[in-house]
Amino acid sequence: MGTKDVKFGTGQPRRRPKRFQVWIQFTAALTMALAVLIAPSPRPAAASGELDWWNVQFRPYDVRDIASNPVREALYASIGLYDADHPNSVVEIDPASGAILRSLPLQSNPNRLAISDDGTVLYVALDTANSIVAVDTATMTISSGFFTSTDIVGHPVRVVDMAVRPGHPDMLAAKLVRNSTAHTPSTITMFVAGRPLPPADIHPAISEEIEFLDGDTLIGLVPYSPSLYRIPVAEDGTIGREQRLNVDGLWGGQIQLSIVDGRIYSTAGQIVDPSTGERGASFPQSGPMVATSRADRLFRLVDIGGTRGNPNLTLVSYRSTDYSPVASRPLMSALTKSQQDQLRYMGAIRMVETSAGLAAIVSRGGNGGPPVSGLVLMGSGVSAVSSPPRYLTARVADSQIRIRWGGPRWPGASGVSGYEVRVIDNDGLDLTVTTEETTYLFTGLTNGIRHQFEIRAVGPAGTSDPLTGSAVPRFSPRTRPAGYRLLESDGQIHVFGSASYLGDPSASMGGRRAIGLASSPTFDGYRVLLSDGEVLSYGDAAPSFDVSDVELEPGEHWAAIAGDPPTGEYRLFTNRGRVLSFGLAFKISHGPISNLAGDIVAAVVTPSGRGAYMLGADGGVFTLGDAQFFGSVPEVLPGRTLDCPVVGLVPTPTGKGYWLVACDGGVFAFGDAPFVGSLPGIGVRPVKPVNGLVPSGSGYTMVAEDGGTFVFGDAPFFGSLGAEPPDTPVVAINPYLLP
The missing domain is CATH 2.120.10.30 (TolB, C-terminal domain)
Incomplete structure (x- = not known):
């Protein structure tokens, strides 16, 4: 029998999102997390420069892309077809616990994400629907949708990257590529409130990733080429002709960009001055990267000493001034044996900073079967539970209700050892259970009767205030x-x-x-x-x-x-x-x-x-x-x-x-x-x-x-x-x- 998600609480008015660049302002010196998302919690570095790892979790979500929302202290992920619980959906994730807080089914293969700098609008590209939807992050509902259309001969157009203009949550730049070998040119189109402006006549080889350097300039790189492109954006959103800069030594394959304080970082090296293309030092290893401004640190997830098809993912921190390594630690050493088995054969392909640390997409290549990707989380330890769980949802079926919730907000989340879950109905049921998970299935319930739930986080200092909600098991279907x-x-x-x-x-x-x-x-x-x-x-x-x-x-x-x-x-x-x-x-x-x-x-x-x-x-x-x-x-x-x-x-x-x-x-x-x-x-x-x-x-x-x-x-x-x-x-x- 089918099930259904039910949201508790009142929705709030929604707005539009903008994607957080591949980096985000980190609030600590050295900490981190990985996964289809990897997320660590910020913590000052020890004098020795060692990386401290704690409260590590692995989540086998089938993630296609991730975006961080520091305003709501949330992480968003587009979930693929092969995920067991949330296929073809966009989910909001607690970056501290890894729990899915809210889910929005979309179908049509959700892929690339972009979020507004005010955290109000999340844009989601739907690959098989030739469209983009704007999701209100306050209510986790779709506020609008628009088509990327097809080319003049009817070939579908694929969105390979998106970026939201700073200060303009309704302006979305999208890198579009036709899904046809006969028609390969790519374009960058600016959508204003869902309305496409004339596409820019840009170099077709500009890399899949585009980022805003500031409110008036887009940046793009060309794979396997020492070329940096500056693309001007007019006040009304019109995209101008790109300016090409040759950067000595900038040469790589799947290049990622990270922009902090006007400095551009790439997997191939640092560009000190985007106006001249002057280049700084290079990284000693390759892999997904995040630049952080507050601690003058860069973080990479790299393969050190792994075998072919089975990388040894290692988190490395560098000084952002000269790319010299500061500290490193293998990811596997922070996981349990079962989590190591799940993560094996996975390589890191993308990383972002979150309000709780870092998050990285890891994906299985040609080895092994599902899951195709996974999530590892890390955060700092706090002894007391300072806030209740949040975001209670339920899936109701015949005589049963499965509830899910998110962990408390940081800093109280890491002190949680489990949860007390109480269910009450008006027919005499009053039951309390304990669990270490953020989900519980109640069976044998009476259909048609409303059941009240209270969920409390348990920690060394006691229990938190309750998160409450209710749901009604549904009647057997009538046909x-x-x-x-x-x-x-x-x-x-x-x-x-x-x-x-x-x-x-x-x-x-x-x-x-x-x-x-x-x-x-x-x-x-x-x-x-x-x-x-x-x-x-x-x-x-x-x-x-x-x-x-x-x-x-x-x-x-x-x-x-x-x-x-x-x-x-x-x-x-x-x-x-x-x-x-x-x-x-x-x-x-x-x-x-x-x-x-x-x-x-x-x-x-x-x-x-x-x-x-x-x-x-x-x-x-x-x-x-x-x-x-x-x-x-x-x-x-x-x-x-x-x-x-x-x-x-x-x-x-x-x-x-x-x-x-x-x-x-x-x-x-x-x-x-x-x-x-x-x-x-x-x-x-x-x-x-x-x-x-x-x-x-x-x-x-x-x-x-x-x-x-x-x-x-x-x-x-x-x-x-x-x-x-x-x-x-x-x-x-x-x-x-x-x-």
Whole structure:
């Protein structure tokens, strides 16, 4: 049975992010951490210059890229397809403990990351979707998205690096490369609030990595070439022609940049003056690097004395003035035997500084199997627990809840020896367990009853204050059709089959229109969405939330409501693609889509609650979270305009396909959805337009504005209003299902 992430606590307004350069201001002299992230905690260096290692952890996350947010004291990682718990997601990680605090499923292969210097916006490149999304770091939800597009012959464009302009969280520079051997030129495009400016005509060989030297200058290097490029950026974001500087001795393969106080560091050497290209000393070893300004230190993760395919990763510190080594220590010596086995055969490919130390991506090359990457963390020891755990989340399923949380903020985190977890319900359950992990699975719980949780960190000085939250185990899924409900635009509800009438808003519309209907998980309740965004609850549907303070754009209006199966909460959708999640529903919120070909007219949440489909009137399908894309009308009928707009979408029971229905009753099947009939296929022209579709067994039921219902496949017929049409149009149909 599928599970669903549920966030506790209230979300905050979100903004945009900017990527922290390959370095960040370190708050201590010599400490560090590694991994798909490696993160140490700052601590003053001993007089001998030795590196102190302590509180080491290894996390086998499948990480593609990392970005540090010192404002929120968090680390972000794009997680790949092969991760066991968070595939195709962006996660927020506690840089001290390595625990995942929040997760945002994205699908579409999230890869490169960039974060704004104010820490508000995290940009994520989605490789297989030709797009970039902006994630609000306050709420860990998508605030906007935009396409990187394709070239003139339709080849997809890949984002190989991004950098956010300092002081301008809405300005993103992206290095783009076409995914075609016949069309290899690369460009740097500046996006301003998601709008692309004309791409820069830059040297196609500029390395994958770009960084801002300051607010007006981008820096790029050319692999296997002694060339440094300065790229000017105008006030409006326009990118100018690059200036090439030849730097004697600057020669390398996968070059990384680190910029501190106007000085540029690379894996091949230090460039003292970017305006002249004057070069400083070289490193004695090669490997991912971080430059820090406060302690005048550089840190590298290098292979010293390893064998082919099995590197001996070693952390080395250098003086930033002359690159002379100060101290070193092998990474393996700081790990347990089982952690050493997991890390074996991995080499370091990227490193950043975090609020707790350092973080590095380590990856397995051609040797061995999964995991393909991992996370090692290190931090300073503090004896007392000074703050409670944070960021409680839950995954609910039938009779069980798995909760996860993050460790306390530093400096209290390293004193934690374990956690006390208490669960209480109103049916007499009161249980306390202890664990050394930051996750716990409770089983045998009563479905439909809210369970309260208290999590306390345990240390030498006692226990912390509790982190609290609650969740509800979900009911067993209902799949057997037993009836349906129809909603008129005047708010009246009509029931058929075993569906019960629980009330409607027809007596209190006040000039508003009803536009959507969503059932509770038990189908013994429902919610009605009105045109002004008010949601009214009936039966066992939980009370709704106020959206009167949500500011819609000109021309934007509420378009659809969809229930959340795992939690009983709901989501609202606008015609511009804005998504709002409420209550304990997993946060898959999304900002307006700027270049829609047609309005969003329908939306469906996936059974897990961790994704959603949005349907455009042109038949375009937009997927969020774990919703999978299997095709759309514009894709199969390119350049064609439909005679009748598409009005409804229904996923198959497997989640591996879906049906689309047009207003003339025409049906389009995608993925594993079988075509089982349509109105044009049987020669029927509806008296009024079809405007809804719901699943029913392995078939579907569609409804027209006059209340006529049409069934296909094994969908049972429970009646219709077609013989006695209502006074106002029927705007929605909802199934009534039994276990």
